[in-house]
Amino acid sequence: MPLIEETALIEGLKSEHHKEAAFRDLISEFKERLYWHIRKIVLDHDDADDVLQNTFIKIFRNIDQFKGDSKLYTWMYRIATNESITFINKKAKKMLISTEEVQQLAISKLETDVYFEGEDIQLKLQKAIAALPERQRLIFNMKYFDDLTYEELSEILETSVGGLKSSYHIAVKKITQALKNETF
Amino acid sequence: MTKESKHTHGFQTPEHYFDELNRELVIQSKLSELPQRTGYTVPEDYFSGLESKIVGALQNEKEQVSVLPLFRKRNLYYLSGIAASLIIGFSILNTVQDSPVIDTADASYYIENGGLNLNTFDLAQLLTDEDISEIVDQSDFFSEESLDTYLLEHFDESILLQEE
Numbered sequence: 001m002p003l004i005e006e007t008a009l010i011e012g013l014k015s016e017h018h019k020e021a022a023f024r025d026l027i028s029e030f031k032e033r034l035y036w037h038i039r040k041i042v043l044d045h046d047d048a049d050d051v052l053q054n055t056f057i058k059i060f061r062n063i064d065q066f067k068g069d070s071k072l073y074t075w076m077y078r079i080a081t082n083e084s085i086t087f088i089n090k091k092a093k094k095m096l097i098s099t100e101e102v103q104q105l106a107i108s109k110l111e112t113d114v115y116f117e118g119e120d121i122q123l124k125l126q127k128a129i130a131a132l133p134e135r136q137r138l139i140f141n142m143k144y145f146d147d148l149t150y151e152e153l154s155e156i157l158e159t160s161v162g163g164l165k166s167s168y169h170i171a172v173k174k175i176t177q178a179l180k181n182e183t184f
Numbered sequence: 185m186t187k188e189s190k191h192t193h194g195f196q197t198p199e200h201y202f203d204e205l206n207r208e209l210v211i212q213s214k215l216s217e218l219p220q221r222t223g224y225t226v227p228e229d230y231f232s233g234l235e236s237k238i239v240g241a242l243q244n245e246k247e248q249v250s251v252l253p254l255f256r257k258r259n260l261y262y263l264s265g266i267a268a269s270l271i272i273g274f275s276i277l278n279t280v281q282d283s284p285v286i287d288t289a290d291a292s293y294y295i296e297n298g299g300l301n302l303n304t305f306d307l308a309q310l311l312t313d314e315d316i317s318e319i320v321d322q323s324d325f326f327s328e329e330s331l332d333t334y335l336l337e338h339f340d341e342s343i344l345l346q347e348e
Contacts, residue, residue: 020239023239023242024235024239027234027235027238027239028235031231031234031235032231035226035231036222036224039222039224040222040224043224045224045226045227049230052234052238053237053238053241056238056242057238057241057242057245060242086336089336090336090337093332093333093336115224115225115226115227116223116224116225117223117225118219118221118222118223118224119219119223121219122219122221122222122223123223125218125219125222126222126223144215144218145222165204165207168211169207169210169211172211172214172215173214175218176214176217176218179217179218
């Protein structure tokens with residue numbers, strides 16, 4: 001999104017008269033990117049839908065805290081990431097299981113999920129991603145599927161570029177190894 | 185074998201450039217074997233009605249009665265206790281047979297919405313020293329587990345999202 005449009009959108013969100021219209025524009029502009037980002041974390045469509053709504057509501061309520069030091073979408077990605085992780089933590093708490101078990105449970109449902117039309121290799125890839133530690137999983141998804149730069153990832157996850165590169169490299173190695181072994 | 189060059193070109197690379205290049209090439213060669221798409225799909229027309237759905241959800245939230253934050257919850261216990269005492273006292277003293285019955289939930293709602301305008305001083309006047317020490321002594325007023333659950337449900341991560 002061009003900088004000039006982003007500035008206008010933020011001004012609209014902060015003004016009383018244009019707030020709702022600007023909010024609708026914001027949703028239109030970012031709904032798909034944020035949805036897919038969230039979906040890759042929570043895996044289930046209905047859960048992703050809930051988290052997406054919460055994310056946009058949180059963005060709307062906290063727009064005054066956005067000072068423009070980072071790009072708007074990296075700030076929103078950060079909110080979406082936090083909302084998704086919080087959602088999984090709550091789910092784990094309710095089900096009295098660990099967050100890793102929540103992930104494995106979601107993955108085990110993929111084969112029968114009507115909103116997953118992946119081929120065998122895609123299912124295997126998702127299983128391999130789900131087996132990664134949370135941080136590596138986030139980094140891999142955002143780098144590989146969303147094609148974000150390390151600099152953007154650094155803003156979202158508040159981690160150094162060097163650390164991100166190492167984590168991504170490790171994640172890729174683990175995934176390719178898992179796909180070769182097919183032991184997951 | 186490296187051949188000594190007669191002329192230096194003067195160009196330089198960033199530190200560790202060739203190490204990183206090597207690592208990137210390894211990653212790229214491994215990634216070329218992976219599928220490009222996740223396989224996830226969404227219901228038909230899911231994205232087309234999303235703006236209205238989210239704006240509607242926001243408006244619904246605004247209309248809901250706000251929840252008291254944790255630090256005021258203790259006051260609510262005091263107030264509910266006092267309200268219950270007042271109701272019991274009132275019901276004993278009141279001899280009118282047709283008086284309406286008020287349950288604790290109604291009283292709590294009434295107090296929560298500012299119906300009973302008592303300040304801390306008023307509350308202190310109504311409680312005996314024994315009552316206060318009993319409440320203060322209850323160190324397990326909130327268990328660690330209930331506090332944990334409360335924070336998971338109500339903690340606003342946006343505090344952590346502030347840029348500075």
